[in-house]
Amino acid sequence: MKIITIGTLKGGTGKTSTIFNLAGILAEDYKILLIDCDPQTNLSLNCGVDITAKNLGTIKDVFDNSISASEIIFRNPIKDLHNMDIIPSSIKLAGTEMQIISRAGRENILKNFLKDNDNVLRHYDYILIDTNPSMGIINQNAFFASDSIVLVSDVSLNGIQGAELFIALWSEICKNLRKTENVKALILNNFDKRIKLSAEMVEYCKENETIKDIVLDYVIPSSVKVKNTEIEHKTINHLYKNSKIHVAYKNIVNELKNKGVL
Numbered sequence: 001m002k003i004i005t006i007g008t009l010k011g012g013t014g015k016t017s018t019i020f021n022l023a024g025i026l027a028e029d030y031k032i033l034l035i036d037c038d039p040q041t042n043l044s045l046n047c048g049v050d051i052t053a054k055n056l057g058t059i060k061d062v063f064d065n066s067i068s069a070s071e072i073i074f075r076n077p078i079k080d081l082h083n084m085d086i087i088p089s090s091i092k093l094a095g096t097e098m099q100i101i102s103r104a105g106r107e108n109i110l111k112n113f114l115k116d117n118d119n120v121l122r123h124y125d126y127i128l129i130d131t132n133p134s135m136g137i138i139n140q141n142a143f144f145a146s147d148s149i150v151l152v153s154d155v156s157l158n159g160i161q162g163a164e165l166f167i168a169l170w171s172e173i174c175k176n177l178r179k180t181e182n183v184k185a186l187i188l189n190n191f192d193k194r195i196k197l198s199a200e201m202v203e204y205c206k207e208n209e210t211i212k213d214i215v216l217d218y219v220i221p222s223s224v225k226v227k228n229t230e231i232e233h234k235t236i237n238h239l240y241k242n243s244k245i246h247v248a249y250k251n252i253v254n255e256l257k258n259k260g261v262l
Contacts, residue, residue, distance in 0.1 A: 001122060003114070004261065005129040005146040007139070007183075008153065009169075010162035015152040016228050017041045019130050021249050022250050024235020026262070027084040030125035033073070035059060037110075037142045038088035038132040044088035047077040048233035053090060058090040060180040062113045063100055063138065069117035081239050085124075099137050107177065110141035126262065133162075135169050143170065148184040148261045155191050155198045155219070183262045186211050187252060207234040218251040218257075 006019045014133065020043060023032050036043040037059055041051045050056070059073030074086050082116045100106050114121060129146065132137045143149055151166060163186055173183045188205065192198050204214045220226075223245040229236050240251035256262040 001127065002262065003127045003129070003146045004148050004150055005131060005142045006160060007090075007131055007143065007149050007151050009134050009135070009166045010159050011133045013133075013152050013154045013159050013162075014220070014226070015133075015231060016046065016130055018187060018189055018220065019043065019128055019154050020046045021229060021236040022253060023084060023126075023128050024078075024081060025249055025253050026126055026128075027081045027235075028085060028237065031123060032081075033086045033121065033124040033127045034086040035129040035139055035142070036086065037093070037126060038089055038130050039091055039093040040132060040174075041089045042090060042230075043130040044086065044196050046230050046233060047074075047084075047086050047088075049074055049077050049086065051090065056088060056090075058088045058093070060090040060093045060096055062087075063093075063096045063109055063141075066085070067163075069113070071122040073120070078233060078235070080234065089130075093138065093244045097138055100137060102123065106137055107140050110138075111145040114145055134203055135173070140173065141165050143182070144179060144188070148181050148183060149182050150256070150261060151183065151186045151214075152189055153186060154189050155201045157201065160201065160205060160208075160211070167210055172259070177210075182216060185256060186215045186257060188215065188219040190222045192222045216252060218248065218255050220233060220248050220252065221245060 006015050008015050026032055044051055061067045061072055072087050077086055129142045131142050151163045153163045207210055225240050225245050229239055240246050
């Protein structure tokens with residue numbers, strides 16, 4: 001089992017759509033558990049989870065209570081993807097951040113939960129965790145629990161600088177807490193070949209000393225089809241099989257495998 005967390009410090013990079021569609025492709029051959037640690041709950045909504053449902057178990061319960069994984073795993077939210085389950089998020093998760101700030105070992109709550117529930121979670125090949133654009137304590141839990149952090153940036157200067165800032169901040173946190181740094185890849189998203197600046201920014205990334213070793217060769221092109229996957233609650237491999245955008249996501253999956261991230 002590998003645990004991968006998607007991270008960013010800039011909103012609007014397509015982080016959640018990226019993890020959603022990568023998970024859909026992986027679920028064709030592997031058992032996948034998604035964990036939504038973003039209080040905006042977009043990954044949960046993409047999967048068609050009714051986050052207003054009474055007694056819905058969410059990731060908030062992990063930080064609030066002693067709870068078992070089997071109580072909060074939402075099984076098979078997308079019927080076409082029998083291998084994909086999710087632990088949904090809650091809009092109330094934002095308030096949890098302040099509640100756990102003074103707890104001892106607060107950075108390891110999620111990691112301990114995953115270890116304590118190994119009897120349930122060992123059946124998954126991959127656990128993929130979504131986060132919001134911050135370096136808050138709940139996100140730190142996701143980052144510390146992960147074998148690898150994969151950053152997602154749109155092809156813009158602000159997005160790429162956000163990735164550089166993420167690496168700098170995370171490096172300092174890992175150093176202070178004596179943790180091993182685990183940022184392994186950077187995916188460039190929303191690439192538009194019609195815009196000259198897009199190609200220039202890709203080249204900038206491949207020459208940038210901070211990120212050149214982790215930026216992937218393949219990029220995800222801009223496409224309205226990605227937005228449709230969110231609306232239809234279906235991943236790209238089911239909604240647009242063999243389309244160019246589907247091939248792009250498959251290339252990303254293969255490159256992440258070659259890098260040992262997946």
